[in-house]
Amino acid sequence: MRKLFGYSKEILLVLLAIVFLSPIYIIFVNSFKDRQELYDNALSLPSSFSLQYYMEAMEKMNFLSAIANSLYVTILSVIIIVVLSSMTAWMLVRTGGKWSTIIFMTFIATMLIPFQTLMMPLMQFMSSITSNLNIPMYNTREGLIFMNVGFHASLSVFLYHGFIKSIPITLEEAATIDGASKFGVFWRIIFPMLKPITATVMILNVISIWNDFLLPSLTLIDVDLRTIPLSTFYFFGEFSIQWNLAMAGLTLTIIPVIIFYALAQKHIIKGIGEGAVK
Amino acid sequence: MASKNKKMWYALFTVPLLLIFITVVIIPFLIGIYYAFFEWDGIAANPKVFVGIENFTSLLQDERFLESAWITVLFTVLSVIAINIVGLAFALLVTSKLRTSNLARTMLFMPYLIGGLILGYIWQFVFLDVFSLFGEVTGLDQVFFNWLIDPQFAMYGLVFVFTWQMAGYVMIIYIAGLQGIPNEVVEASKIDGASPWQRFFRVTLPLLMPALTISLFLTLSSAFKIYDVNLSLTGGGPANSTEMFAMNIYNEIFGSGNYGLGQAKAIVFFFLVAAITLTQVYITKKREVEM
Known part of the structure; x- marks a missing residue:
């Protein structure tokens, strides 16, 4: 029973983190949807992963x-x-x-x-x-x-x-x-x-x-x-009215940040901590 | 000879940076004080008219400015409280020796790395679409609607997004503070029969005061100076209801072309930022306990 409680705490913590990051999920899934699909349900996974909006956003940005x-x-x-x-x-x-x-x-x-x-x-x-x-x-x-x-x-x-x-x-x-x-x-x-x-x-x-x-x-x-x-x-x-295009653009801008974070995650967290405490 | 040599090395090492620093920070600061006493529209061909302290007296009658000062204070108080509570809660959660705590820490910190401008745009969509969707599904459309179109809720929206951005950052500071608390102290209070609440408020929190000082300092000054999230999330609207201090200054100078008046506001802004942060550091420093 105690163990079960321990597991549920683990899962709760990850769930919390996932909910916390849900806005990033939202812009990601909607960057693949066409207008109709986007207005139907903004939370669902897209029906296809076409890169059409990415190409367009890349060019326009x-x-x-x-x-x-x-x-x-x-x-x-x-x-x-x-x-x-x-x-x-x-x-x-x-x-x-x-x-x-x-x-x-x-x-x-x-x-x-x-x-x-x-x-x-x-x-x-x-x-x-x-x-x-x-x-x-x-x-x-x-x-x-x-x-x-x-x-x-x-x-x-x-x-x-x-x-x-x-x-x-x-x-x-x-x-x-x-x-x-x-x-x-x-x-x-x-x-x-x-x-x-x-x-x-x-x-x-x-x-x-x-x-x-x-x-x-x-x-x-x-x-x-x-x-x-x-x-x-x-x-x-x-x-700003063309949200699917905007989502693709926003996802593009986040990608470099995610790469940077993935490469230097430990250093970043440590560096931030030390920089603030000094 | 030796001393001359020493001076040469001193100059070689420090002058390049000092030159850049003086050009970018010191000289503009002094020019800024000078401009604050003139009336000028920013066009080089037009004359600058000396008006004495008129800019400073007229900003006290500028209702939009006073309104903006008031909501900045309100925004700052609400965000500082929210960010520190959420950040401290996160820190307590991820230091509670769970296997997933490292993963959670990594994820919770993430929003801080994405710039304020981009965060604001992301949340614009969340408020527009997901909040309305939530309202429809749950029937709580009094709470879940597009906050950004309501003057009062737009401000809460800013607090919400700013908290989302900063909580992970403050969490890192509190984690460092928590790790600095010796285990024996907490164990001793456990043996003495302190409840978890008592342990937190009587033992952990007082020992966290140094971390609290730092994190209050950082959140207070960054909330008071907020600009990027303000610009992309609400743009100051609806109807200037979320135009914070920094944005008001920007709009006065580059929007309305009142360079002198805008710069006078900017000087007042500087004194307020300095006064608030120094007072806060002074007060919380006094309350830190010696180990």
């Missing part, structure tokens, strides 16, 4: 170009964030002094600034850089990457800073006596030791940059520069 843009922006932003913020955090911890404290405190304090407070002046400033200095900040993917780095610098420096403080300094001193340059010491000795926190920094930034809508919507104007959230937004603006 410009999906392949959107995914290429999202990958380009996310990967480059995250690499630059990891490189620059780990270097900065290491210098701030190891040098100490008044300046390091001021810089670190500024990073922390700005974490409280909401994006809406910065968006308009940022756009003004970026377009004035574009027109006055001829540096293409506005309406380019590289400009967006630049801004992503700026916005994610605070949290990343903060996370690295906390981790580096816990590493004993003796190792570095030995290497410095050996005559290695600061650059060599950092990349050959320190950076490999930062692996766990680098994973956390990467995961937090990937999630935030991949899903970001507002910043890219303000900076990217050209249609062929759109990232996934942007193309989903414009796609919905045009086709």
